[in-house]
Amino acid sequence: MSAEYVLMKGNEAIAEAALRAGCRFYAGYPITPQSEILEYMSVNMEKRGGVFIQGENEIASMSMLFGAAACGARCMSSSSGPGFDLKQEEISYLSAAGIPAVIVNAMRYGLGDGEITAGQDSYWVSTRGGGHGDKRILVLAPASVQECADLTYEAFDLAEKYRNVVEILSDGAICQMIEKCYLPEPHEHDMDKFDWTLTGKPRDARKNKAYNLSYYMGYEAYDKYMREKIEAMFENEQRWESFMVEDAELVLVAYGISSRVCRSAVRQARKEGMKLGLIRPITVWPYPRKAFKDVPESVKGYVTVEMSITSQMGEDILLATEFKKPLYGCLTSKELPTVEGIIDRCRDILAGKIKPMEVL
Amino acid sequence: MPVYRKPESIINTAGYCGGCGHGVIQRLIAESIEELGLQDHVIGCVDIACSFWSQDAMNFEFIAGPHGRCASVATGIKKVRPDATVYVHAGDGCSYVIGLAETMYAAIRDVPITMIVVNNGIFGMTGGQLNLATTLVGDKTLSSKAGRKVETMGHPVDMLKNIANCDVAFAARGALYDARHIDETKRFIKKGFENQMEKKGFSIIEVLSPCPTNWKLSPVEAMAKIKNENEKVFPVGVYVDRGGKD
Numbered sequence: 151m152s153a154e155y156v157l158m159k160g161n162e163a164i165a166e167a168a169l170r171a172g173c174r175f176y177a178g179y180p181i182t183p184q185s186e187i188l189e190y191m192s193v194n195m196e197k198r199g200g201v202f203i204q205g206e207n208e209i210a211s212m213s214m215l216f217g218a219a220a221c222g223a224r225c226m227s228s229s230s231g232p233g234f235d236l237k238q239e240e241i242s243y244l245s246a247a248g249i250p251a252v253i254v255n256a257m258r259y260g261l262g263d264g265e266i267t268a269g270q271d272s273y274w275v276s277t278r279g280g281g282h283g284d285k286r287i288l289v290l291a292p293a294s295v296q297e298c299a300d301l302t303y304e305a306f307d308l309a310e311k312y313r314n315v316v317e318i319l320s321d322g323a324i325c326q327m328i329e330k331c332y333l334p335e336p337h338e339h340d341m342d343k344f345d346w347t348l349t350g351k352p353r354d355a356r357k358n359k360a361y362n363l364s365y366y367m368g369y370e371a372y373d374k375y376m377r378e379k380i381e382a383m384f385e386n387e388q389r390w391e392s393f394m395v396e397d398a399e400l401v402l403v404a405y406g407i408s409s410r411v412c413r414s415a416v417r418q419a420r421k422e423g424m425k426l427g428l429i430r431p432i433t434v435w436p437y438p439r440k441a442f443k444d445v446p447e448s449v450k451g452y453v454t455v456e457m458s459i460t461s462q463m464g465e466d467i468l469l470a471t472e473f474k475k476p477l478y479g480c481l482t483s484k485e486l487p488t489v490e491g492i493i494d495r496c497r498d499i500l501a502g503k504i505k506p507m508e509v510l
Numbered sequence: 511m512p513v514y515r516k517p518e519s520i521i522n523t524a525g526y527c528g529g530c531g532h533g534v535i536q537r538l539i540a541e542s543i544e545e546l547g548l549q550d551h552v553i554g555c556v557d558i559a560c561s562f563w564s565q566d567a568m569n570f571e572f573i574a575g576p577h578g579r580c581a582s583v584a585t586g587i588k589k590v591r592p593d594a595t596v597y598v599h600a601g602d603g604c605s606y607v608i609g610l611a612e613t614m615y616a617a618i619r620d621v622p623i624t625m626i627v628v629n630n631g632i633f634g635m636t637g638g639q640l641n642l643a644t645t646l647v648g649d650k651t652l653s654s655k656a657g658r659k660v661e662t663m664g665h666p667v668d669m670l671k672n673i674a675n676c677d678v679a680f681a682a683r684g685a686l687y688d689a690r691h692i693d694e695t696k697r698f699i700k701k702g703f704e705n706q707m708e709k710k711g712f713s714i715i716e717v718l719s720p721c722p723t724n725w726k727l728s729p730v731e732a733m734a735k736i737k738n739e740n741e742k743v744f745p746v747g748v749y750v751d752r753g754g755k756d
């Protein structure tokens with residue numbers, strides 16, 4: 151970590167941290183609110199000896215990434231909303247062949263083309279998505295510019311450790327905000343260090359094939375490998391931050407931009423005598439179920455605070471709490487949550503005026 | 511007296527049907543690579559279609575990516591492994607239908623790879639459906655049972671003319687229906703690899719190739735169809751040879 155801090159946008163922090171992690175291949179297609187990642191890469195990638203490609207679309211960008219990542223290069227792409235949809239095909243292929251890559255999804259709000267402003271309704275496509283087939287994507291959700299840098303930097307290690315796709319799930323607010331940030335130390339990645347990559351080997355060497363691992367391992371061994379890998383990620387990679395949950399009556403659950411407002415709401419509510427707490431998932435897959443074990447039995451319920459119409463994260467909270475506590479929603483759709491809105495909602499919940507969510 | 515020997519890069523049988531052109535093309539690729547001394551540093555890209563079998567047959571490293579994306583996958587590989595010989599062996603459905611954008615942009619970017627497109631006028635792997643780019647008017651397929659109709663399906667397209675609009679190193683079409691044409695096709699493919707050695711730019715070689723299984727013809731009849739019908743719509747020859755330009 152450098153001693154000096156810089157002021158940066160979330161998008162720029164992601165791009166710079168990727169370069170410092172040794173990412174030497176980026177391909178993408180512009181879409182708000184994350185085009186600055188592409189633009190930053192267009193300026194800085196070649197200076198570091200890497201490859202920048204503006205693709206003809208997201209599918210082609212990801213296909214180029216698929217080829218480069220199969221060669222062992224640290225690779226990244228980024229998108230949002232409809233552009234992220236187009237990346238699903240290759241996420242499935244990357245997963246099938248066990249090829250690591252880091253993909254950024256800066257959530258914008260809404261269905262279809264939606265809005266270009268922040269939203270959190272791409273939770274499902276991120277945590278359940280990645281195209282067809284059985285696999286899991288490790289999904290890291292930064293809540294500050296510093297975390298944009300730190301999580302992106304680490305994402306490449308995680309991707310290689312598990313030979314898995316890792317997603318950075320930011321949103322239109324986190325990726326656009328400018329904050330102080332300490333950047334990680336530059337790291338040179340050796341793309342020849344793996345035994346599974348395509349290097350173009352001489353005639354007598356054993357050849358690698360980048361295709362469905364199941365084709366070469368056989369389904370029995372492959373199924374076991376995948377199950378064990380997914381279990382290992384689930385066990386080892388749950389990350390979260392708990393804030394004042396020890397004595398909380400109601401625990402807010404929020405990630406990304408909403409979690410920042412929730413933190414202020416917890417402080418403010420406590421000044422007003424209402425004991426709120428906060429669980430902030432940093433990984434949304436694996437969902438930090440362990441975090442919920444620290445919450446006292448006395449808690450009256452959980453409130454999911456999300457920028458969506460229906461709660462997308464609610465199911466994960468219910469699983470984490472084993473349906474033992476009521477789950478309430480504070481769902482703000484395309485508006486950012488506010489401290490007052492959250493406190494009013496919690497007051498109404500505690501007064502019994504709001505029913506727990508049935509339809510999430 | 512000519513000596514026939516199997517290229518040493520072919521180490522397995524492939525899953526192609528009898529009389530299929532894919533196997534001939536695979537052999538021409540292997541011969542060209544070996545004659546140019548490139549076989550110690552090759553990465554091949556095949557499609558999830560009939561060319562897929564090639565990765566089991568050849569002693570090279572391979573990637574089999576999403577159907578249609580071969581030109582992009584090869585672009586990504588060539589960018590990070592510029593010294594490797596990177597080639598595509600894919601069908602005309604992959605290269606000209608679902609992956610037309612990928613193929614055209616590899617040409618527009620003039621990526622120095624060698625792309626071999628198997629024009630068999632049909633979707634082989636999926637059992638013989640219409641190929642919008644290459645099925646001849648009137649040809650019957652599983653999805654044009656009464657024959658291709660222009661009113662609803664348009665005309666087949668000579669994609670090499672489109673590619674010739676881009677500033678590429680080499681574009682040519684060959685056929686396989688007699689020894690002379692096989693020789694010519696081999697020269698085109700070899701030229702494509704030479705261009706890559708010399709870092710010249712994008713080379714695409716399309717090959718008129720039989721799919722006896724889905725055309726429902728014997729191998730000999732299938733070759734005759736190419737000579738008498740397909741070649742009339744898709745003339746063989748060189749479309750672009752940029753020559754010296756680097």
Ligand SMILES: Cc1ncc(C[n+]2csc(CCOP(=O)(O)OP(=O)(O)O)c2C)c(N)n1
Pocket residue numbers: 557558559560561576577600601602603604605628630632633634635636641
């Ligand atoms: C996205 C997607 N759509 C469809 C398919 C099914 N599919 C596999 S190969 C193929 C067409 C093959 O035709 P072509 O590319 O001409 O190759 P050939 O088998 O004739 O050599 C299709 C439609 C697929 N694998 N993926």
Ligand code: SF4
Pocket residue numbers: 525526527528529530531532560630634635720721722723724
């Ligand atoms: S289906 Fe057609 S193209 Fe595919 S292997 Fe058989 S003959 Fe060849």
